[in-house]
Structure formats: C-alpha cells, structure tokens
Amino acid sequence: MRKQQERVIIIGAGASGMMAACAAASHGVPVLLLEKNEKAGKKIYITGKGRCNFTNLCETEDFFANVPRNASFLYSSVYGFDPHAVREWFEERGVRTKEERGARAFPVSDHASDITRCLEREMRRLGVQVRFLTEVKDLLFADPGRLADSARGKDFVPPLPGRIRGVRLSDGKTLCADYVIVATGGLSYPSTGSTGDGYRFARMAGHEVSRLTPSLVPFQTKEEDLIRMQGLSLKNVTFTVTNGKRRLFHEMGELMFTHFGVTGPLILRASALLQDQIAKGELNACIDLKPALSEEKLEERILREFDANRNRSVHNAVRGLYPSKMIPVILQRSALDPDIPVHDVTVFLRKGLIRTTKQFALTLTSLRGFGEAVITRGGINVRQIDPGTMESKLVEGLYFTGEVLDVDGFTGGFNLQIAWSTGWAAGESAGKRLETSRLTGIPTDNMRPV
Ligand SMILES: Cc1cc2nc3c(=O)[nH]c(=O)nc-3n(C[C@H](O)[C@H](O)[C@H](O)COP(=O)(O)OP(=O)(O)OC[C@H]3O[C@@H](n4cnc5c(N)ncnc54)[C@H](O)[C@@H]3O)c2cc1C
Structure with missing residues (x-):
C-alpha cells in the first residue's frame, strides 16, 4: 500500500x-x-x-x-x-x-x-x-x-x-x-x-x-543639491561612471533624482554591473544631459536661446533647454546668477553652463539596501x-x-x-x-x- x-x-x-x-x-x-x-x-x-x-x-x-x-x-x-x-x-x-x-x-x-x-x-x-x-x-x-x-x-x-x-x-x-x-x-x-x-x-x-x-538598486550620492530635483525623471541621457582612472559604465537611458541620490532603469542597470567597484569606495559619475549635441552644437543652441530672449533673465532664457526643477541647480553649478540678463553672460560663464550640461557631476557613495532592491x-x-x-x-x-x-x-x-x-x-x-x-x-x- x-x-x-x-x-x-x-x-x-x-x-x-x-x-x-x-x-x-x-x-x-x-x-x-x-x-x-x-x-x-x-x-x-x-x-x-x-x-x-x-x-x-x-x-x-x-x-x-x-x-x-x-x-x-x-x-x-x-x-x-x-x-x-x-x-x-x-x-x-x-x-x-x-x-x-x-x-x-x-x-x-x-x-x-x-x-x-x-x-x-x-x-x-x-x-x-x-x-x-x-x-x-x-x-x-x-x-x-x-x-x-x-x-x-x-x-x-x-x-x-x-x-x-x-x-x-x-x-x-x-x-x-x-x-x-x-x-x-x-x-x-x-x-x-x-x-x-x-x-x-x-x-x-x-x-x-x-x-x-542588493542589486538593481538605487545609488546614494554625496551632492546635496540633488534633493531639489527630487522626483524629476530624465529620458535619453547618458550616465558615465569612472573610478578616477577607468571608465566603468557608459550607457544611455532614463534616470530619476530622489531625496538620497539617483534611481531609474539606467541606474538600476549600472548597480548590477558596479557591485564590486562600489564596494571598494566612492565612484565618480556624470550625466550628459544633451548627449545628442556636441559641445559646439550645444553652444549654438544656447546662443540661439539667448538671442531669442535677449532682454530676459538667464533663468527665463534657459527654459527651453532644461526641465524647470533642474534650472536653479544647473545655474548654481555653472556659477550663473539666475537674475542677470542674458547679455551679461560672459563667454567664460557660458562655457561653464556647457560643461555642467555635458558633465553633470555626481559622487556615488553606496548602493541602497535590500529594502529598495529589485533583486538579490x-x-x-x-x-x-x-x-x-x-x-x-x-x-x-x-x-x-x-x-x-x-x-x-x-x-x-x-x-x-x-x-x-x-x-x-x-x-x-x-x-x-x-x-x-x-x-x-x-x-x-x-x-x-x-
Ligand atoms: C519592486 C520590484 C519590482 C519588480 N519588477 C519586476 C518586473 O517587472 N519584471 C521582472 O522580471 N522582475 C521584477 N522584479 C523581480 C521579481 O519580482 C523577482 O525576481 C521574482 O519575483 C522572484 O521570484 P521567486 O519566486 O524566486 O521569489 P518571490 O517572488 O520572492 O517569492 C518567494 C515566496 O516564498 C515565500 N517564503 C519565503 N520563505 C518562506 C518560508 N520559510 N515558508 C513559506 N514561504 C516562504 C515568500 O513569502 C514569497 O511569497 C521586481 C522586484 C521588485 C522588488
């Protein structure tokens, strides 16, 4: 039986x-x-x-x-x-x-x-x-x-x-x-x-x-100004990570700012590939906000915007270039007073704006925990x-x-x-x-x- x-x-x-x-x-x-x-x-x-x-x-x-x-x-x-x-x-x-x-x-x-x-x-x-x-x-x-x-x-x-x-x-x-x-x-x-x-x-x-x-998980970052962009999602940007010597990650996609750092599909993917490196210490990262434009093309674009908004403040003139939540951060990082008229922006300041746009810098300090990880x-x-x-x-x-x-x-x-x-x-x-x-x-x- x-x-x-x-x-x-x-x-x-x-x-x-x-x-x-x-x-x-x-x-x-x-x-x-x-x-x-x-x-x-x-x-x-x-x-x-x-x-x-x-x-x-x-x-x-x-x-x-x-x-x-x-x-x-x-x-x-x-x-x-x-x-x-x-x-x-x-x-x-x-x-x-x-x-x-x-x-x-x-x-x-x-x-x-x-x-x-x-x-x-x-x-x-x-x-x-x-x-x-x-x-x-x-x-x-x-x-x-x-x-x-x-x-x-x-x-x-x-x-x-x-x-x-x-x-x-x-x-x-x-x-x-x-x-x-x-x-x-x-x-x-x-x-x-x-x-x-x-x-x-x-x-x-x-x-x-x-x-x-934890993997497929957000990164914690050092920069405090990111909190001002909390909830802002950016599509078609490139995210590059280096360890000071070598480029470890460079891909295009979508990311989002949070109160502690960055998340989104591009970031989660990076987290799966940078496990060992982030365990050893901080990593430098930068976001290219306009990857489709070379620095020269971006400068032409900025000049066109400035030209069309000649008598307006910088803050207003760049509205067509960045999401509104991002403008104060971008201008601050570029040492640009948001209230000055565009005709007062020097070449030096303009170059700073281009650099910030093409290389928006972040310091990745650690991965977030299992509570926020998609997988183990x-x-x-x-x-x-x-x-x-x-x-x-x-x-x-x-x-x-x-x-x-x-x-x-x-x-x-x-x-x-x-x-x-x-x-x-x-x-x-x-x-x-x-x-x-x-x-x-x-x-x-x-x-x-x-
Ligand atoms: C927020 C989030 C979003 C995700 N989105 C996607 C997505 O869109 N697409 C995708 O492909 N993957 C996604 N994933 C990943 C995917 O959900 C997991 O990889 C998948 O669910 C793993 O399946 P599993 O059956 O191995 O484990 P689980 O789905 O975790 O199931 C394990 C089960 O075992 C039970 N259990 C554990 N221990 C015991 C025990 N001792 N006795 C009895 N029961 C027990 C648990 O209660 C649980 O119900 C996501 C994950 C998260 C966290």
Missing part, C-alpha cells in the same frame, strides 16, 4: 513556486504549496510598478546577454520554457498580453494581479493544495541521526544529507514529501515575504551560498545544481528555483522569466518522477513516516 504523504512540497507561493506547482501538478500527482504570507504572489503585485513586466520577448540569445551572472546555467531551463512559451502559457489561460518598448511583455490590463490570479486559477484546476500562513522552518533529510550530529559542536562537519524527506513548520509539525522545491526568493523587499530562508535551507543541505548583495545578487552556487532540473546535486529530491539561486537579470522582465523557467523545470522533474513512481509502483526511497 502506498503511503498518504507521497507528494511534492513547494516552499513559497511566489512566481517560481506557483509555476513549479502548476508544472508538477500537471502530472496528476499531489502537490502541496506552503506560503508564509496570507496570500500568494505578494511580490508579483508590485512588479513593473504594479503592471508586471512578466517576461522579455527578445531573441533568446539576447536574453542571456541580459543575465550578467551565470547565464549559461540557465540555457537548458530557459530554452525549455522560453519567453514566448511563457507568454503563450498565460494567453492560453486567459491573460491577454502586450509587448512594449524593449520587447517587455505585460498583461493588456496593466494589472499584475491578472498574472497571480491566472496562476491561482490554474493551481485550483490542477488540484494543488495551498496552505497560507504556513512557514517552513527546516528541511528534513533521510538520515536525521547524521544531521543531529551537527549539534555536537561547531567544528564538527556532518556528512551530507543524502535525500530529502520533508519539512518542519514553524509550529513544530512535520510534513513528509518525496520531493521538496525551495522557491523562497531572495532578500529584496522583505515585506513581501522574501527574507532569505532558502539560503539557510541550502546551507543545511551542504550547499555553498555566495555573498548576497548572489545565492546558491549553481555548480551544485543540475541546470536541466534544478535538483540539488548534493541532496536527492531537493530542488531550488528562482531568485534563491545565484543568477540574476537586468530589468525588463528577465528576472520573472528566470523564476518561470527554473520553476517550470523543477516542477516538471519532480512531478514526472513522482508520476513514474506511482505508475510503476517503484517507490521513491523516502517513504518512511517522519
């Missing part, structure tokens, strides 16, 4: 956990999804500013160029369930989708809740059992005697647990499972439930976890994970998916795609194996009750 507890347990009802649940349950096997929050997909609700940029429909090769860390680990899972397949998956289940600039895909409704509701509907249809307000505290392995040995002293290195056996909840109850998929997310926006539990689970299972840092950089060493199935190479039947792994993408839908693809790969593998075991009668080898 087969035992009651034969099932797949998934920890975390985020993007990758719910997709894993759907994939596993599509094999007709019992799936139990455990979520510590009172509802599913809390983070999905805030993605894409509430619109959920759920994938990126670029060519698959370009996809990997947008994964700055361990992209090759994802080849198998992303080709197995690629961005177009993900879009189709949601479309077939009733979510109408659209493609926007930069191949970013969103639900037509612009409501992230459509994505979560679709996943929940599908889980219901497939009979996935979901338990909310259920926090997993520990993983249980097939040889608890050996694990208990680890309590003997901190120098004692326990033998690796061989097979997963279930989970222990925060209320002390234990649940058996043949397969456990850890989809607990990273450390960013901990208010959504991702508080890093999966890293602890991974370490318990003998896995290495690399340094965890670092995570479970992917060399210890099977890239085709997401199964641990150390513990049979244990899987890790989504942000808990040491992979990360830029903004644009790449991180959710990583969550869908890795979740799908794990769910497929665990579901298929359990289905095979049920059909053949060959049990998975952890059928003992806990």
Whole structure:
C-alpha cells in the first residue's frame, strides 16, 4: 500500500513556486504549496510598478546577454520554457498580453494581479493544495541521526544529507514529501515575504551560498543639491561612471533624482554591473544631459536661446533647454546668477553652463539596501545544481528555483522569466518522477513516516 504523504512540497507561493506547482501538478500527482504570507504572489503585485513586466520577448540569445551572472546555467531551463512559451502559457489561460518598448511583455490590463490570479486559477484546476500562513522552518533529510550530529559542536562537519524527506513548520509539525522545491526568493523587499530562508535551507543541505548583495538598486550620492530635483525623471541621457582612472559604465537611458541620490532603469542597470567597484569606495559619475549635441552644437543652441530672449533673465532664457526643477541647480553649478540678463553672460560663464550640461557631476557613495532592491545578487552556487532540473546535486529530491539561486537579470522582465523557467523545470522533474513512481509502483526511497 502506498503511503498518504507521497507528494511534492513547494516552499513559497511566489512566481517560481506557483509555476513549479502548476508544472508538477500537471502530472496528476499531489502537490502541496506552503506560503508564509496570507496570500500568494505578494511580490508579483508590485512588479513593473504594479503592471508586471512578466517576461522579455527578445531573441533568446539576447536574453542571456541580459543575465550578467551565470547565464549559461540557465540555457537548458530557459530554452525549455522560453519567453514566448511563457507568454503563450498565460494567453492560453486567459491573460491577454502586450509587448512594449524593449520587447517587455505585460498583461493588456496593466494589472499584475491578472498574472497571480491566472496562476491561482490554474493551481485550483490542477488540484494543488495551498496552505497560507504556513512557514517552513527546516528541511528534513533521510538520515536525521547524521544531521543531529551537527549539534555536537561547531567544528564538527556532518556528512551530507543524502535525500530529502520533508519539512518542519514553524509550529513544530512535520510534513513528509518525496520531493521538496525551495522557491523562497531572495532578500529584496522583505515585506513581501522574501527574507532569505532558502539560503539557510541550502546551507543545511551542504550547499555553498555566495555573498548576497542588493542589486538593481538605487545609488546614494554625496551632492546635496540633488534633493531639489527630487522626483524629476530624465529620458535619453547618458550616465558615465569612472573610478578616477577607468571608465566603468557608459550607457544611455532614463534616470530619476530622489531625496538620497539617483534611481531609474539606467541606474538600476549600472548597480548590477558596479557591485564590486562600489564596494571598494566612492565612484565618480556624470550625466550628459544633451548627449545628442556636441559641445559646439550645444553652444549654438544656447546662443540661439539667448538671442531669442535677449532682454530676459538667464533663468527665463534657459527654459527651453532644461526641465524647470533642474534650472536653479544647473545655474548654481555653472556659477550663473539666475537674475542677470542674458547679455551679461560672459563667454567664460557660458562655457561653464556647457560643461555642467555635458558633465553633470555626481559622487556615488553606496548602493541602497535590500529594502529598495529589485533583486538579490548572489545565492546558491549553481555548480551544485543540475541546470536541466534544478535538483540539488548534493541532496536527492531537493530542488531550488528562482531568485534563491545565484543568477540574476537586468530589468525588463528577465528576472520573472528566470523564476518561470527554473520553476517550470523543477516542477516538471519532480512531478514526472513522482508520476513514474506511482505508475510503476517503484517507490521513491523516502517513504518512511517522519
Ligand atoms: C519592486 C520590484 C519590482 C519588480 N519588477 C519586476 C518586473 O517587472 N519584471 C521582472 O522580471 N522582475 C521584477 N522584479 C523581480 C521579481 O519580482 C523577482 O525576481 C521574482 O519575483 C522572484 O521570484 P521567486 O519566486 O524566486 O521569489 P518571490 O517572488 O520572492 O517569492 C518567494 C515566496 O516564498 C515565500 N517564503 C519565503 N520563505 C518562506 C518560508 N520559510 N515558508 C513559506 N514561504 C516562504 C515568500 O513569502 C514569497 O511569497 C521586481 C522586484 C521588485 C522588488
């Protein structure tokens, strides 16, 4: 007789956990999804500013160029369930989708809740059992005697647990499972439930976890005048970062000033690439506010504005050149009195205005924290994970998916795609194996009750 507890347990009802649940349950096997929050997909609700940029429909090769860390680990899972397949998956289940600039895909409704509701509907249809307000505290392995040995002293290195056996909840109850998929997310926006539990689970299972840092995160800056431009967003500007000797970053895009520094897509992207450098100390940055104009062309443009506003103050004359919030800062940095008439502006002062426009200087002092980071950089060493199935190479039947792994993408839908693809790969593998075991009668080898 087969035992009651034969099932797949998934920890975390985020993007990758719910997709894993759907994939596993599509094999007709019992799936139990455990979520510590009172509802599913809390983070999905805030993605894409509430619109959920759920994938990126670029060519698959370009996809990997947008994964700055361990992209090759994802080849198998992303080709197995690629961005177009993900879009189709949601479309077939009733979510109408659209493609926007930069191949970013969103639900037509612009409501992230459509994505979560679709996943929940599908889980219901497939009979996935979901338990909310259920926090997993520990993983249980097939040889608890050996694990208990680890309590003997901190120098004692326990033998690796061989097979997963279930989970222990925060209320002390234990649940058996043949397969456990850890989809607990990273450390960013901990208010959504991702508080890093999966890293602890991974370490318990003998896995290495690399340094965890906030990524796709704003920069803190030194300059105090930026606060006067708080909320101002600039499109099509270039952002250049140097360490005094070398140019480290130079790209065009959109950024925004905040009360502490700078944010926006361009800045978040820079944060993913400058992690190591900013950890060593401050970095110099400058914004070219008019990248389409050379200094000469900009001077011609300024002269035209001055000519058209000959009897007006500098402040009024430059209105056509800069957003109004920026004018006092630009003029102050260029040592230009805003009230003097334009005919009093000397060549020297004009050159200063050009320099400030082409090289609006900032000092980046640090990255902001996990509370403001879109993702966590670092995570479970992917060399210890099977890239085709997401199964641990150390513990049979244990899987890790989504942000808990040491992979990360830029903004644009790449991180959710990583969550869908890795979740799908794990769910497929665990579901298929359990289905095979049920059909053949060959049990998975952890059928003992806990
Ligand atoms: C503000 C913001 C905007 C974003 N926008 C986008 C976007 O538009 N496009 C994009 O591609 N990516 C975006 N991302 C990134 C993306 O949301 C994440 O990479 C993705 O959600 C990770 O999915 P996950 O399933 O691995 O983890 P999560 O979505 O974090 O889910 C983990 C789940 O596990 C649960 N959990 C954790 N520990 C336990 C435990 N011990 N027991 C039970 N449950 C537990 C948590 O409560 C949570 O529900 C954004 C992120 C943020 C913060």
